[in-house]
Amino acid sequence: MFTRRALMLGAGKGVLLTGLAARMYYLQVLESDRYRTLADENRISHRLLPPPRGLVTDRFGAPLAVNRQNYHIMIVREQTPDVRRTLEILDQIIELGPDTIERVERDVSRRRSFVPVTVRDNLTWDEVARVGVNAPDLPGLIIDAGRSRDYPEGPHLAHTLGYVAAVSEKELTGDPLLELPGFTIGKSGVEKVYDLALRGTAGTSQVEVNALGRVIRELEREEGESGNTVVMTLDLDLQRFANQRLSGQESASAVVMDIHNGEVLALSSHPTYDPNAFTNGISHKLWNNLVNNPYAPLSNKAVNGTYAPGSTFKMCVALAGLEAGIITPNQKFFCNGHLDLGNARFHCWKRGGHGWVDMHDSLKHSCDVYYYEISQKIGIDRIAAMAHKLGLGEDTGIDLPNERSGLIPTKDWKEIQLGKRWQGGETLIASIGQGYVLSTPLQLCTMTARLASGKAVRPHLTRDHVTPEGVTSREAEEFPELQVSRANLARIRDSMNGVTNEIRGTGYGSRIKIKGMEMAGKSGTSQVRRITMRERQTTGVIGNDELPWKYRDHALFVAFAPVENPRYACAVVVEHGGGGSSVAGPIVRDLLQKAQELQSARQGISAANLPNSAHLRPTSGNNNENEG
Known part of the structure; x- marks a missing residue:
């Protein structure tokens, strides 16, 4: 009786081991390509790069709407021991104000510790220099350069050119470009009418990330194509x-x-x-002031x-x-x-x-x-x-x-x-x-x-x-x-x-x-x-x-x-x-x-x-x- 039971137990173990071996063979041999791809996708993140917006000129080529370099400052929570203290020191160097400090603290608390949060946009070169000189006293701060829309003629062409601004929630149409942080679209004037032509084609960046989503290094980068130049009839x-x-x-x-x-x-x-x-x-x-002005600017x-x-x-x-x-x-x-x-x-x-x-x-x-x-x-x-x-x-x-x-x-x-x-x-x-x-x-x-x-x-x-x-x-x-x-x-x-x-x-x-x-x-x-x-x-x-x-x-x-x-x-x-x-x-x-x-x-x-x-x-x- 003992021998019969041993044989039955051994047979059962054999069946289980055979099933396990078959499953391992299926996963590691037959499905190896699929799971290798999944692993790479978990390791490599594909990200969109916003393209430069197209220029607008007058009939003789004078620039009416251009892109200028824009410096902005960001903070990374894990790189500073005290976010508020860092912001208070920064406030003494460049003006932030209590509303900005509260907004940054709120954004920092909602994001992962390694994700940068924008503190202020459109810094002047003088402000960039002052922050750079005081960098040792400002742990966790990063100065980055981007592009923003600029209208050299200012008020002279406001009603014709219009302006760009951040994408509102109701303007999200499924285009992934619109979901990029800081991306702007035309809101009025020519900027709105020809927005799609001015947007351009997005670039891509492949970065290696760890299991938490932290960027390790950039593997590949392809810049996008800038938007079309619009030549206006205006003199x-x-x-x-x-x-x-x-x-x-x-x-x-x-x-x-x-x-x-x-x-x-x-x-x-x-x-x-x-x-x-x-x-x-x-x-x-x-x-x-603009909305309530009786002359409707x-x-x-x-x-x-x-x-x-x-x-x-x-x-x-x-x-x-x-x-x-x-x-x-x-x-x-x-x-x-x-x-x-x-x-x-x-x-x-x-x-x-x-x-x-x-x-x-x-x-x-x-x-x-x-x-x-x-x-x-x-x-x-x-x-x-x-x-x-x-x-x-x-x-x-x-x-x-x-x-x-x-x-x-x-x-x-x-x-x-x-x-x-x-x-x-x-x-x-x-x-x-x-x-x-x-x-x-x-x-x-x-x-x-x-x-x-x-x-x-x-x-x-x-x-x-x-x-x-x-x-x-x-x-x-x-x-x-x-x-x-x-x-x-x-x-x-x-x-x-x-x-x-x-x-x-x-x-x-x-x-x-x-x-x-x-x-x-x-x-x-x-x-x-x-x-x-x-x-x-x-x-x-x-x-x-x-x-x-x-x-x-x-x-x-x-x-x-x-x-x-x-x-x-x-x-x-x-x-x-x-x-x-x-x-x-x-x-x-x-x-x-x-x-x-x-x-x-x-x-x-x-x-x-x-x-x-x-x-x-x-x-x-x-x-x-x-x-x-």
Whole structure:
């Protein structure tokens, strides 16, 4: 019996040993490659390296957005006996503050002892030197160098370029690049629109780590490819000048565009801000100051500011009448200072009226009654159709985020949106660019460019086509014809010339006096408050100077130059600035003159050698006439 039991026990042990041997053979021989790979993966860590962000330049290669070396200081908990003591000593060398010390202590406690924690970014070279000299007293501190976005022009291009900032939680899309510490993406402007093209391709680094994840050594490194360079259509010299000319206003915007190819040469919004503040991490105090500023410095007013266009809309109404064959250029209407419709009275800006005026004189003197008369014959829908043809009431397609389309009302629009029928008086109000009519400065510049060129010009901000896949050359775009009579366009342009270059024109005081550089334009002043009949009959209409800023009229002016061979279009809106001819007109004059002088200088022609040349200076025009 003993022998039988021994045999059974031995057999059982043999089976177990055989199974163990088979399992070991399976793991070490048959599955050896798989487990060797797993072991290597536990030992080797693959890490992404952020690529250098692509550069942004102006049309001549001047740097607008670059990457600068950024020094930052980090602390490793296991390398210092007392984190707080080290930070307090550092605070005496470079300013940290109690909030930073508390934040670092909190981050250190949440991470492994060997993981570095950033203490401060964007150290100056002087601060780096001071920390380096005191290194023996600062155990655990590491000074590292990286890259951060820098905008050499600062506020001059803030609204166009935008800025970059850290990735927010809702912006995480699964791209591992976005999860890298300190990685930034475009938040506004061109930086946002072309963010994918500017990001580049990430590099990789293979490092050997131990079981705890501590880095032992770097095994292999492959740098990533930097993002594409974006060349903008902007002329930096003209952009700086535009900002300078707007700087005297509380809130204003300006656009200058090449009417032949749609290239935007200057796009300015005032007041502005410094985009570098966002790159370096904006403080709560500065952010609150920007957000609560009544002049809205964060808003790009040239693209997303909407305003009643006022009398600058009259070219659209006149062209609609000519194209419909309802009026002729020589047809006259009598202006006695007002027009009655039913029991309502609609006033002209000139109290005594303009007398008999034809189309040319109606634009030259900005007669409101003329447009009251013809708008009744044309109707709002025909006016709206012409407005859309000239680029109003719809997105221009500019490569900037948050563009607003403005508003060109129609009978159907009011019925659908407001549930009310269109009234005849509303057509009269719309004919002088008031009421429901809204447009952006960029749209007004586009309208002017189309009137000057006769083509459906569309504005753009880059000289090349930029996509996430790369940059390709932009072919010379042939814009379609406006499908408007060239003779009628010529009549409108001639009338605009009368505004600025004929005596008693509303823009005569703001004309360009240099021969060959003359501009043709149109002033506009749009009301932001209702003028009651009681005010007219008792005190008279209160002047802008006597009103609080927010109740003053908006000042607008649009123009193209030179008159004989148009090349540039410009639109300026000064919020609550007062009269368009006296406030916005001189700014447009200076911008168009500057654009032509820059062109002449680059072509080797000195503006000083031109006859009757005048020195550019930011002055106001003294007009013989004003308009409403």
